[in-house]
Amino acid sequence: MNVLEMQIMFQVKAEAINADFFDRMRPDSYDIVNYLNKSIDRYIRKKYLDLPTHSLRRASIMSNMDALKDMVENTNALVEDSITGFPHGASVIRVLLPTDMLSLISVYCTYTRSDVPPMASDILFTDFVSVEETKDIVATDANKPIFPRPVAAFENEFNLLLIGDAYTTEFSSVKLRYLRAPFNLSLTYAELEASDVGTDLLNIQAIIADNNYFRTFAKGNYYNDVPDAITFQAGDKVKKQIGYNTIVGTPYTAWKQKIGAPYGETDTPELPGHLHEEIVDLAVQIFMDEAKLKLVQKAQSA
Amino acid sequence: MTAEEMQYNFELKMGTLYSLKKPFISYDINQFLNESQDSLVEGHYSVRDGDRREHFEVDEKLRTELAELITNYNVQSTSFDTSNVALHANGAFVTVPTDFMYSLREECNIVYTDCNGNTASNTIRVKPITHDEYIMNVDNPFKKPYNELAWRMDYSSPTADTKRHELITDGDYSIQTYRLRYLRRPGRINILDGSDCELNVSLHEEIVNRAVRLAMATLPKTENVEQKTES
Numbered sequence: 001m002n003v004l005e006m007q008i009m010f011q012v013k014a015e016a017i018n019a020d021f022f023d024r025m026r027p028d029s030y031d032i033v034n035y036l037n038k039s040i041d042r043y044i045r046k047k048y049l050d051l052p053t054h055s056l057r058r059a060s061i062m063s064n065m066d067a068l069k070d071m072v073e074n075t076n077a078l079v080e081d082s083i084t085g086f087p088h089g090a091s092v093i094r095v096l097l098p099t100d101m102l103s104l105i106s107v108y109c110t111y112t113r114s115d116v117p118p119m120a121s122d123i124l125f126t127d128f129v130s131v132e133e134t135k136d137i138v139a140t141d142a143n144k145p146i147f148p149r150p151v152a153a154f155e156n157e158f159n160l161l162l163i164g165d166a167y168t169t170e171f172s173s174v175k176l177r178y179l180r181a182p183f184n185l186s187l188t189y190a191e192l193e194a195s196d197v198g199t200d201l202l203n204i205q206a207i208i209a210d211n212n213y214f215r216t217f218a219k220g221n222y223y224n225d226v227p228d229a230i231t232f233q234a235g236d237k238v239k240k241q242i243g244y245n246t247i248v249g250t251p252y253t254a255w256k257q258k259i260g261a262p263y264g265e266t267d268t269p270e271l272p273g274h275l276h277e278e279i280v281d282l283a284v285q286i287f288m289d290e291a292k293l294k295l296v297q298k299a300q301s302a
Numbered sequence: 303m304t305a306e307e308m309q310y311n312f313e314l315k316m317g318t319l320y321s322l323k324k325p326f327i328s329y330d331i332n333q334f335l336n337e338s339q340d341s342l343v344e345g346h347y348s349v350r351d352g353d354r355r356e357h358f359e360v361d362e363k364l365r366t367e368l369a370e371l372i373t374n375y376n377v378q379s380t381s382f383d384t385s386n387v388a389l390h391a392n393g394a395f396v397t398v399p400t401d402f403m404y405s406l407r408e409e410c411n412i413v414y415t416d417c418n419g420n421t422a423s424n425t426i427r428v429k430p431i432t433h434d435e436y437i438m439n440v441d442n443p444f445k446k447p448y449n450e451l452a453w454r455m456d457y458s459s460p461t462a463d464t465k466r467h468e469l470i471t472d473g474d475y476s477i478q479t480y481r482l483r484y485l486r487r488p489g490r491i492n493i494l495d496g497s498d499c500e501l502n503v504s505l506h507e508e509i510v511n512r513a514v515r516l517a518m519a520t521l522p523k524t525e526n527v528e529q530k531t532e533s
Contacts, residue, residue: 116310129322136324143327144493146310146319167306 001276002268003185007032009277013284018291027287029187037184039283040269044068044182049103054128054154057103061179070270071182072105073098073235077160077174087138091164093171094155100180104128107152107177109162112170116146121172126152126162139166186265191217191258198253200246210242213263218255221248237263303506305493308335311507315514326517328493335491335499338512342505343368343488347404358485359406367502368485372406375399375482382469382477388457390436392447392473395466397459401486405430408467408482414449414475423478428454428469436470447472 001009010032014021021027027035048064051057061068077095086092097104107126113119131153137145144166151163162171190207194200201220208214216236221229223244232238234255249257260266269276303311309331313319318326326334346368349356358364375398383395408428416422431439431453439445447453453470469477491499491509499506 115304116306127322133322136322140327142329142494144306144309145324145328146306146313147322148319151322 001273001280003033003036003187003189004267006036006185006269006276006280006283009280010036010283010287013280014287017284017288021291025291031287032283033185033187035283035287036269036279038286039279040182040185040271042286043271043275043279043282044071044102049179054103058105058128061103061105067272067275068179071102071180072177073100073180074175074177077107077176079172079174080159083161086161088134088163089139091139091166091168093162093174095160095162095174095176097158097160098176098178098180101176101178102181103179104152104154104160105177105179107160107162107174109150109174110170110172111150111164111168112172113148113164113167114169115167117148119148123173124150126150128152131155131161131163134163137163137165182270183264183266185269186267189260189262189265189267191260191267194247194249194257197256198250199257200249201257201259202246204240204247204259205245208240208259208261210240212261213237213239214259214261215263216247217258217260218249219252220255220257221251303503303510304498305335305491305496308491308499308506308510308513309493311510312513312517315510316517325521331513331517332491332493334513334516335493335509337516338509339488339491339499339501342509342512343371343403343485343501347485367505370500370502371403371485371488373399373401373484373486375402375484377480377482379476379478379480382480383466389468390440390455390470393455393468393470394477395457395468396480397461397464397466398482398484399486400461400464402465402482402484403487404485406483406485408454408480410452410469410477410481411479412449412452412471412475412477424449424475426450426452428452428480430454430456449475452477 007029011021014027048060048068049057051060065072075098080094080096083092083094108123109126110121111119111124112121127149129151134151134153137147137151139145146167147165150168150171153161153163155161162174164171192201192204192207204214216232216234216238218234219231221231222238223229223241229248247257247259249255269279271279309328310319312331312335313324318324346364347358358368377396379394381396383397386395389395408430410426410428411423412426413421413423426449429451433455436453436455447470449472455468455470457466457468459466467480467482469480471477488500489497491497499509501509
């Protein structure tokens, strides 16, 4: 169901409850889309994330991956170079958390350790713990602790720490896999698709203005960092460069180039189709609750 | 196995390697490993089996396992202490090395004047005796030292962690060199400075196993049970 179909269903359901919603108190499109977005947010938080601990939320996401996969992002983490004043010494790095993250699913990185067992640039998943739980792997003059896996711990709202034992020598290429906030439903969202697989996508300026971001749906090339072209993957966020209006898709014969703009918006909820009616019902419910409140206030003031 | 690998194995067997709750720090593990190593060396050196005592040289396996610890020590007479008031008649103190554990073989090079009045030299046996034996036999012409035998008794040293051997002759010959082959105390295993176990590799696993048993015994019973359940 796309945003238009959801809007129609919303109106039908609202009118069925109270005929006033057909004319006198009829919500406009902007309001309805707003209620639908609220509904999607609330639905995801309540159904999948309303759990007391990170490990439970993570387990919930993983067991509902089929429904949530459209909102899963894989990204390279931004790493702060060095940290001082931390008990773990050099065996710790700080990475920045994405601002659109709802819940972290996993972290993996390129990991090197000198001994027991030695590892040279192996890619490993981290364990998740609290910073306090890592106290036993702090190296001191009397302790050279062994914990042969990297550990991730939330430092605060913005940062994640990757912590290693006494033999850890390097973390690099930290990747975050997380559940991001759902894209907003929008009536102005547009998509553009190439005519065939393995062909370029032309005239992207038709749907995206310069210096704004669009979302890719295929692997291709674009001038993300002029003058050097970059290869993007499906799902990436790419900035429209002034004067560059073509997505190069010729080398990627398995893909049909497609972009959506603006980035962060969509015309179809990212949850599976069978949940869309529930989302509309919840949106109507929110709308009705707020309408009731308005009616009560009106009655009191009359 | 390096010291670090011993710690790895220790934690693996304790079930704490992949746990962030570690009941022991490296310093503690050092203690367990060294205690284990010492008890293993003691046990391998000699075992009392009823009235019988089995010595480490009884078979090839034991000889090989402790071979790394067999060391030679030669002392010239110039280093002997012959003026100490604690000495018995015809005695001389020899300070043995700090890592001395058990003597395996002792002999002396001596010079003496033979029955023709010529100076002769000889390599003679050294017999360890107790103080009781000394008193009993010092005047016994058939048992007291002569130019084929010297006695050796144990005595303390003013320096901590060392001891002295008191060599006793018959007074007619003089000792030139005291040659001692002994089992030395193994060096300390130290995870923190990377000092590895010196014993034969075949013993390393057993050292760790013993250390784990020692460590398990120090844990409170509930924690001990938890460890076993987790593993």
